[in-house]
Amino acid sequence: MGRTTHLESYVNVRRFSATAFAAALLIPGLAACNSSTGTGEAGASASPAVSGSADTASASPGAASASPGAVDGDAKQALLDSTKEISNGNFRFTLSGVGSSAEGQVHEPSQSAQMKITIGQASSDLMMTLDVIHAKPDSWVKLDLGGTSASSVPGRQKLNLGKYQHLDQSRIQGNRNLGFDFDKVDPAGSEALTQAITEVRETGDKSYAGTLDLSKAAEASSVDPSIVTALGQQAQSVPFTAKLDEQGRLSELVVQVPAAGKSAAQDIKVTYSDYGNATAAQKPPADQVVEAPAEFYNLFK
Numbered sequence: 161m162g163r164t165t166h167l168e169s170y171v172n173v174r175r176f177s178a179t180a181f182a183a184a185l186l187i188p189g190l191a192a193c194n195s196s197t198g199t200g201e202a203g204a205s206a207s208p209a210v211s212g213s214a215d216t217a218s219a220s221p222g223a224a225s226a227s228p229g230a231v232d233g234d235a236k237q238a239l240l241d242s243t244k245e246i247s248n249g250n251f252r253f254t255l256s257g258v259g260s261s262a263e264g265q266v267h268e269p270s271q272s273a274q275m276k277i278t279i280g281q282a283s284s285d286l287m288m289t290l291d292v293i294h295a296k297p298d299s300w301v302k303l304d305l306g307g308t309s310a311s312s313v314p315g316r317q318k319l320n321l322g323k324y325q326h327l328d329q330s331r332i333q334g335n336r337n338l339g340f341d342f343d344k345v346d347p348a349g350s351e352a353l354t355q356a357i358t359e360v361r362e363t364g365d366k367s368y369a370g371t372l373d374l375s376k377a378a379e380a381s382s383v384d385p386s387i388v389t390a391l392g393q394q395a396q397s398v399p400f401t402a403k404l405d406e407q408g409r410l411s412e413l414v415v416q417v418p419a420a421g422k423s424a425a426q427d428i429k430v431t432y433s434d435y436g437n438a439t440a441a442q443k444p445p446a447d448q449v450v451e452a453p454a455e456f457y458n459l460f461k
Contacts, residue, residue, distance in 0.1 A: 235362045235370075239354045239402055242410040245435050249345040252434040258426040259284070264292075266345045270440035271296035273340055275347070285309040293324070293441050294340040299332070300324040300444050301452070315455030324444035325452035338460055348430040349380025350413055356380075358397065366404040371397045372415070382415070382428060390421035409435055 245251075249268025255261065264275025272295040280287035287306040293299065302324045305313055313319075332338040356377035360370030374395040377383050388395045403412040412431045419425040 232361045235360045235368055236354075236357055238404065238408065239357065239360065239368060239410070240351075242402075242404050242408055243346075243351040243354055245407075245409045246346045246350060246432065248436075249342065250436050250438050251432050252438055253347055254431045255347060255429070257428045258424060262347070264347075265434070265438040265441070266347075267438045267440050268342060268345060271342055272441035273342075273345070274441035280307060282306055283308075286313070291324070293444060295441055295443050296342065297329060298443070299327040299329070299338070299340065300449065301327065301338075301456075302444070303456070313459070315453075315458065318453045318455045319459070320450045320453065320456075324449045325456055326449050327452050331457055338457070344381075346381070348382045348413065348428075349377070350410055350430065350432075352377045352380035353382070353400075353413065353415065354402075354410075357400075363401075366406075366408070368402045368404075370400060372400050374398050374415075382430070387417065387420055387423060390423065391418065392420075394418050394420065405433075405435075407435075 249266050252263075252265045254263040259281070260277075260279045262275050262277045264273065266273045272293075274291075274293045277290040277292065278287070279289075284307045286309050289304045289306070291302040293301075302322065303319060304321055305316065305319075310316070319325075327338060353372060356372045356374065358371050358373050360368055363369045374383055374388050374391065378385070378388075391398070398418070399416040401412075401414045401416075402410065405411040410432055412429070414430075415428045417423075417426050417428060
């Protein structure tokens, strides 16, 4: 892929919001232009993210070996029940996929959330790191750019890099790229994904494997329509593995997405931890805050 296309695929970042970050992992341009897999480094009490694998054949053989049409009713119900606690909005999470990673927390009691996102790496044409803080009714984003083409980003000199940029809520209202919906607090949409399970069996103590139909998980923020279209009928039988904690709550979900169109095969992994023990996000210090310029909103259209 040429440098211009690569840069554009980053500059026009889609699904930037917390609830939709996982979808960025599935954007064809991002997956195709990164040969290495991103890793998410969790906070002290969060489960560490593991590098996504571009070789689905080597990932969790239980998923690939599930008998066609084998639906263990108890196993599926366990997975459906495992996502209920997520809706309470008090947890830490990590996300990882090819070239992208994130880690953060959601704290519904204080109507706040924070996440740190990395897209690309230093050797990429463009690397973006973002520290995103939401404390209703305000939002701030600190953006840093790296990579060989960072200086070519439009309006870079006005982006206040290294500062927390306060977002005008009137400009991002209804904008899925920059907002956070506290009515949809799950960064991956695991409830919709588990509802789309077509085959599943228990592979160990609180461990499961099977397939799901991505075309029936349109509400999941980790599902990008262009990928579903590119997968065609493959979208109806995408392997996954899942693990639950001792209380039966979802602790890990790995969706093993095959290669499709311009996107390489990859594992999209989400982990959840510290249910009920997350803390309120801290607002950035006033002396580190500036108002976001028009160039910032243009970057994330």
